[in-house]
Amino acid sequence: GDSVTQMEGPVTLSEEAFLTINCTYTATGYPSLFWYVQYPGEGLQLLLKATKADDKGSNKGFEATYRKETTSFHLEKGSVQVSDSAVYFCALRKDGANNLFFGTGTRLTVIP
Amino acid sequence: DGGITQSPKYLFRKEGQNVTLSCEQNLNHDAMYWYRQDPGQGLRLIYYSQIVNDFQKGDIAEGYSVSREKKESFPLTVTSAQKNPTAFYLCASSIMVGTYNEQFFGPGTRLTVL
Numbered sequence: 001g002d003s004v005t006q007m008e009g010p011v012t013l014s015e016e017a018f019l020t021i022n023c024t025y026t027a028t029g030y031p032s033l034f035w036y037v038q039y040p041g042e043g044l045q046l047l048l049k050a051t052k053a054d055d056k057g058s059n060k061g062f063e064a065t066y067r068k069e070t071t072s073f074h075l076e077k078g079s080v081q082v083s084d085s086a087v088y089f090c091a092l093r094k095d096g097a098n099n100l101f102f103g104t105g106t107r108l109t110v111i112p
Numbered sequence: 113d114g115g116i117t118q119s120p121k122y123l124f125r126k127e128g129q130n131v132t133l134s135c136e137q138n139l140n141h142d143a144m145y146w147y148r149q150d151p152g153q154g155l156r157l158i159y160y161s162q163i164v165n166d167f168q169k170g171d172i173a174e175g176y177s178v179s180r181e182k183k184e185s186f187p188l189t190v191t192s193a194q195k196n197p198t199a200f201y202l203c204a205s206s207i208m209v210g211t212y213n214e215q216f217f218g219p220g221t222r223l224t225v226l
Binding site: 004032034036041042043044045046049089093098099100102103104105 | 152204216
């Protein structure tokens with residue numbers, strides 16, 4: 001079945017460090033891929049998305065590239081800030097469907 | 113302001129009682145969803161609805177019920193049959209057509225069963 005696997009956290013980084021959160025997926029066809037962010041005590045917000053191979057989603061300095069050959073959608077940011085501390089979820093939506101499959105989430109803590 | 117509201121933010125109930133969580137959206141979205149989030153886990157789909165008066169079970173529907181009498185509203189009832197109801201519940205909505213069908217989430221309701 002369809003699934004998403006994220007690197008386990010928690011991840012702790014110093015401010016201005018480089019961030020990578022790995023995400024790989026299993027799905028037939030051509031799913032759409034998403035990264036959502038959840039700040040403490042809040043719901044999820046869409047961070048970025050990509051709908052086809054080699055698409056790069058980007059927002060707020062975060063980037064992720066849809067790699068079909070490696071079934072991956074790793075999240076990266078060149079210089080993290082304290083305000084980036086949150087839980088990050090990778091998700092996929094199967095082609096033609098509306099439901100999302102979520103990874104388990106990765107908690108990021110950025111220290112000054 | 114368009115968005116999704118969930119109320120209340122925190123809810124406490126005694127074991128064996130049914131409880132209903134509210135979810136309202138003014139985004140004119142056709143589809144609405146309920147997810148459950150447990151510590152250290154991803155979101156799991158409970159129920160979803162693509163149109164008024166219609167809904168489908170998700171991955172963990174046992175012990176829950178929903179209704180969709182209005183496009184704007186999708187309340188979730190946690191029944192006494194749900195064995196482990198303490199969790200964070202998130203409601204979401206999306207349009208039905210389009211390339212991205214982005215899901216918009218509410219702020220969530222944290223349910224604690226005592």
